[in-house]
Amino acid sequence: MTLIAKIDHFVSVEDLTNEQILLLLKRASAFKQKDSWLWDSPKKQIFAANLFFENSTRTHNSFYIAQRKLGMDVLELDVKTSSLQKGETLYDTLVTLSALGVNVVVIRSNVKRYWENLINAPIIDCHVVNGGDGSGGHPSQCLLDLMTIQEEFGAFSDLRVAIVGDLIHSRVARSNMQMLTRFGAKIIFSGPKEWHNEEFDHYGQFLPLDDLIDKVDVLMMLRVQHERHNNQQNFSKEEYHKLYGLTKERAKRLQKRAIIMHPAPINRDVEIASVLVESPKSKIVEQMKNGVYARMAILEAVMSSR
Amino acid sequence: MTLIAKIDHFVSVEDLTNEQILLLLKRASAFKQKDSWLWDSPKKQIFAANLFFENSTRTHNSFYIAQRKLGMDVLELDVKTSSLQKGETLYDTLVTLSALGVNVVVIRSNVKRYWENLINAPIIDCHVVNGGDGSGGHPSQCLLDLMTIQEEFGAFSDLRVAIVGDLIHSRVARSNMQMLTRFGAKIIFSGPKEWHNEEFDHYGQFLPLDDLIDKVDVLMMLRVQHERHNNQQNFSKEEYHKLYGLTKERAKRLQKRAIIMHPAPINRDVEIASVLVESPKSKIVEQMKNGVYARMAILEAVMSSR
Amino acid sequence: MTLIAKIDHFVSVEDLTNEQILLLLKRASAFKQKDSWLWDSPKKQIFAANLFFENSTRTHNSFYIAQRKLGMDVLELDVKTSSLQKGETLYDTLVTLSALGVNVVVIRSNVKRYWENLINAPIIDCHVVNGGDGSGGHPSQCLLDLMTIQEEFGAFSDLRVAIVGDLIHSRVARSNMQMLTRFGAKIIFSGPKEWHNEEFDHYGQFLPLDDLIDKVDVLMMLRVQHERHNNQQNFSKEEYHKLYGLTKERAKRLQKRAIIMHPAPINRDVEIASVLVESPKSKIVEQMKNGVYARMAILEAVMSSR
Numbered sequence: 001m002t003l004i005a006k007i008d009h010f011v012s013v014e015d016l017t018n019e020q021i022l023l024l025l026k027r028a029s030a031f032k033q034k035d036s037w038l039w040d041s042p043k044k045q046i047f048a049a050n051l052f053f054e055n056s057t058r059t060h061n062s063f064y065i066a067q068r069k070l071g072m073d074v075l076e077l078d079v080k081t082s083s084l085q086k087g088e089t090l091y092d093t094l095v096t097l098s099a100l101g102v103n104v105v106v107i108r109s110n111v112k113r114y115w116e117n118l119i120n121a122p123i124i125d126c127h128v129v130n131g132g133d134g135s136g137g138h139p140s141q142c143l144l145d146l147m148t149i150q151e152e153f154g155a156f157s158d159l160r161v162a163i164v165g166d167l168i169h170s171r172v173a174r175s176n177m178q179m180l181t182r183f184g185a186k187i188i189f190s191g192p193k194e195w196h197n198e199e200f201d202h203y204g205q206f207l208p209l210d211d212l213i214d215k216v217d218v219l220m221m222l223r224v225q226h227e228r229h230n231n232q233q234n235f236s237k238e239e240y241h242k243l244y245g246l247t248k249e250r251a252k253r254l255q256k257r258a259i260i261m262h263p264a265p266i267n268r269d270v271e272i273a274s275v276l277v278e279s280p281k282s283k284i285v286e287q288m289k290n291g292v293y294a295r296m297a298i299l300e301a302v303m304s305s306r
Numbered sequence: 307m308t309l310i311a312k313i314d315h316f317v318s319v320e321d322l323t324n325e326q327i328l329l330l331l332k333r334a335s336a337f338k339q340k341d342s343w344l345w346d347s348p349k350k351q352i353f354a355a356n357l358f359f360e361n362s363t364r365t366h367n368s369f370y371i372a373q374r375k376l377g378m379d380v381l382e383l384d385v386k387t388s389s390l391q392k393g394e395t396l397y398d399t400l401v402t403l404s405a406l407g408v409n410v411v412v413i414r415s416n417v418k419r420y421w422e423n424l425i426n427a428p429i430i431d432c433h434v435v436n437g438g439d440g441s442g443g444h445p446s447q448c449l450l451d452l453m454t455i456q457e458e459f460g461a462f463s464d465l466r467v468a469i470v471g472d473l474i475h476s477r478v479a480r481s482n483m484q485m486l487t488r489f490g491a492k493i494i495f496s497g498p499k500e501w502h503n504e505e506f507d508h509y510g511q512f513l514p515l516d517d518l519i520d521k522v523d524v525l526m527m528l529r530v531q532h533e534r535h536n537n538q539q540n541f542s543k544e545e546y547h548k549l550y551g552l553t554k555e556r557a558k559r560l561q562k563r564a565i566i567m568h569p570a571p572i573n574r575d576v577e578i579a580s581v582l583v584e585s586p587k588s589k590i591v592e593q594m595k596n597g598v599y600a601r602m603a604i605l606e607a608v609m610s611s612r
Numbered sequence: 613m614t615l616i617a618k619i620d621h622f623v624s625v626e627d628l629t630n631e632q633i634l635l636l637l638k639r640a641s642a643f644k645q646k647d648s649w650l651w652d653s654p655k656k657q658i659f660a661a662n663l664f665f666e667n668s669t670r671t672h673n674s675f676y677i678a679q680r681k682l683g684m685d686v687l688e689l690d691v692k693t694s695s696l697q698k699g700e701t702l703y704d705t706l707v708t709l710s711a712l713g714v715n716v717v718v719i720r721s722n723v724k725r726y727w728e729n730l731i732n733a734p735i736i737d738c739h740v741v742n743g744g745d746g747s748g749g750h751p752s753q754c755l756l757d758l759m760t761i762q763e764e765f766g767a768f769s770d771l772r773v774a775i776v777g778d779l780i781h782s783r784v785a786r787s788n789m790q791m792l793t794r795f796g797a798k799i800i801f802s803g804p805k806e807w808h809n810e811e812f813d814h815y816g817q818f819l820p821l822d823d824l825i826d827k828v829d830v831l832m833m834l835r836v837q838h839e840r841h842n843n844q845q846n847f848s849k850e851e852y853h854k855l856y857g858l859t860k861e862r863a864k865r866l867q868k869r870a871i872i873m874h875p876a877p878i879n880r881d882v883e884i885a886s887v888l889v890e891s892p893k894s895k896i897v898e899q900m901k902n903g904v905y906a907r908m909a910i911l912e913a914v915m916s917s918r
Contacts, residue, residue: 045374047374057689058708058712061689064687065685065714068657068685069657073374075370077363077367078384078690088571092570095591095594099594100371100597122584264704266704278735285707285735286711288708288711289712289713351680353677353680379677381673382688384690398877398880399669402669402673402876402877402900405897405898405901406903407901407904428890429890429897
């Protein structure tokens with residue numbers, strides 16, 4: 001018998017139990033191994049809708065492909081031409097989608113915890129899947145990161161994971177540090193001091209990159225989110241790369257078993273030397289691949305909840 | 307044997323016979339009851355194209371879902387990136403779509419009766435379905451409104467229907483007043499005097515909302531179409547609500563069997579007090595649901611015409 | 613046994629052998645005759661992605677319909693909301709699409725030979741199909757033009773083909789003159805002298821339209837590409853039509869068997885008198901029809917290459 005995590009709305013990994021997360025990971029791996037229809041064919045059409053208020057190639061397309069691999073019908077809401085432009089609230093848009101027969105909605109928004117008034121509304125009968133909420137969380141990215149690490153090392157216990165870079169603007173950093181800690185990994189932070197604050201101290205030390213580079217199993221480089229920095233950049237690309245990036249020199253000091261991760265899109269030669277992106281230690285392409293299977297598991301889990 | 311209205315182009319309800327309308331309504335109800343494939347599977351792929359020159363969530367997505375429920379392939383034309391931007395006319399766009407093998411085109415445009423040179427062109431072999439033509443008509447909305455009223459009351463004869471609000475800018479008001487009159491209902495109008503003109507006198511009286519509220523079976527509130535009012539708004543939201551809106555106080559005076567309708571999107575606390583939107587008398591969500599089935603019936607009717 | 617041209621990437625017709633082109637044309641005709649599934653149903657889902665950096669109705673929609681007729685799943689990349697807006701390169705976008713499991717990517721770009729670093733990258737596992745590269749080539753248009761001429765005349769040998777108009781900005785002109793020459797047709801050029809240069813001399817004479825009109829089998833009118841002319845237009849529409857366009861008077865001088873072609877969108881009454889567009893000699897609608905079948909053959913060829 002296949003065990004499937006039954007999750008009504010997938011909005012934050014922090015709210016999931018360890019068992020639910022491990023079930024999702026197991027199911028994602030199963031989808032990956034077969035790359036085929038594992039799911040019981042639905043008796044009726046399932047309609048998914050994607051609502052992306054922020055630009056995205058990976059997350060959006062990855063969900064789309066996952067939806068189509070599960071045989072779902074997909075409604076792509078063009079945020080710029082929808083009635084949201086006539087001043088309609090997200091709540092009323094979901095009332096509409098629910099009435100039209102949409103079963104699951106994937107939303108990316110810059111509003112933290114945008115789902116709070118959606119998931120308890122009796123009038124809305126859609127499963128909500130969080131595709132990222134501002135600087136809040138990015139739970140499907142967290143799941144695919146966990147999947148990539150688990151694939152490589154089998155377990156999380158006592159792994160040393162460095163999260164490096166634009167910490168305060170990163171949805172990924174927060175979810176990953178919490179989940180990895182929960183599963184027994186040790187976190188270390190690095191990057192510019194200006195992009196670090198006391199929020200992270202509870203989870204791990206803050207160290208210069210050169211002090212940790214030869215001690216970590218996983219090196220997670222974060223994207224410099226130029227679009228979220230209002231004030232002028234304090235660093236040139238070259239400076240950033242030299243001070244906080246994975247240069248070719250630093251890469252040589254990595255342990256043999258160490259892997260490089262990045263949520264992408266990458267600023268080549270800023271966070272990572274361009275040549276390293278496609279090097280054997282880099283699991284960046286694997287992360288993207290795993291994203292599709294992790295999202296299939298998520299969509300299956302919410303559709304199986306009722 | 308299933309009776310299906312065979313309509314070459316669905317462009318205005320006014321051009322349909324009563325029998326055609328009743329057949330469409332019957333078929334829409336059948337789709338709703340089964341929510342399944344009633345239609346004889348087409349032997350070959352059917353391609354539908356959606357061309358929306360004006361923003362729309364409900365109508366556009368509702369047609370999309372109806373198309374997919376009927377197993378059609380859907381071409382979404384992005385009006386902003388198509389050759390319409392290179393100065394191509396709607397006529398030449400339809401020549402192209404027809405040549406590419408598109409069978410049915412749903413168009414929303416701000417040009418009244420935009421279809422006139424399209425439906426008689428020998429070179430264009432597409433069925434045209436009107437998704438709204440400026441302040442002209444909105445026939446699929448009319449059909450779903452009729453469906454919602456018929457579901458509630460069984461028939462239209464002698465029903466008292468009030469249409470309230472932005473009459474002169476409303477595609478919905480015109481089609482509904484004509485069709486409901488044809489089927490024996492009595493129409494009353496209300497709202498700001500500035501948004502009413504002699505065009506409506508033939509169909510019914512114009513009365514203050516407080517004079518009719520306890521006498522109607524159906525209260526159709528129209529959306530204040532801010533985007534069509536060029537001159538500055540004459541009313542604040544609060545004023546409009548107090549003078550012409552369905553306030554909580556007015557709602558208490560409604561007959562027991564009375565229903566509240568609105569084509570949506572709603573300006574909450576303008577046309578209707580927000581809490582009333584999800585109240586038992588409100589059929590607004592039901593209207594949206596019925597929209598999918600009404601549009602399935604329309605698409606089936608045009609595809610069955612040849 | 614069905615012969616299918618196996619082409620890894622369809623980027624320029626100039627790189628194809630005559631045999632490959634003739635196989636593609638044969639296969640396109642077969643698709644047209646049956647308008648049905650000729651292709652061996654793929655065992656697994658095929659994902660196609662469309663990336664159009666320039667406006668297009670015909671090419672884009674034609675590829676989409678071809679993809680759907682072949683049963684492919686289609687990912688429409690909205691260039692304006694994708695991570696390309698965050699500064700991501702085309703290379704990295706294709707790395708992503710490849711990782712997500714996309715099998716074939718159709719790209720239209722204004723960058724000449726944009727595919728050069730894409731098709732040899734070991735990390736990118738997508739077939740590239742060129743939907744037009746700036747003023748470079750437009751190979752699928754060339755194939756549909758060849759198909760239309762072949763349908764009409766059976767062969768290309770000794771056909772007299774005039775290519776008229778905006779030669780220097782035309783992707784179509786270059787590919788067509790080369791391929792038609794290769795297959796034995798005779799090319800003649802016409803149009804404004806400013807839009808002609810020595811590049812074309814190798815392929816044929818440059819003559820006034822009135823000197824060639826009664827001697828050609830195929831009259832290919834090119835679109836005046838207003839959006840590519842930076843400096844102000846040298847001609848009014850009326851002047852252009854009178855001097856270089858196919859007027860009603862000129863059309864009377866065409867040979868009985870001559871056909872009129874145009875890649876569309878047409879500037880009516882500029883390149884061609886509006887009434888002639890739908891006249892019996894005009895194969896413009898047929899070109900659009902053939903576009904779908906030519907693109908089915910192209911997509912089949914790249915998917916059959918491995």
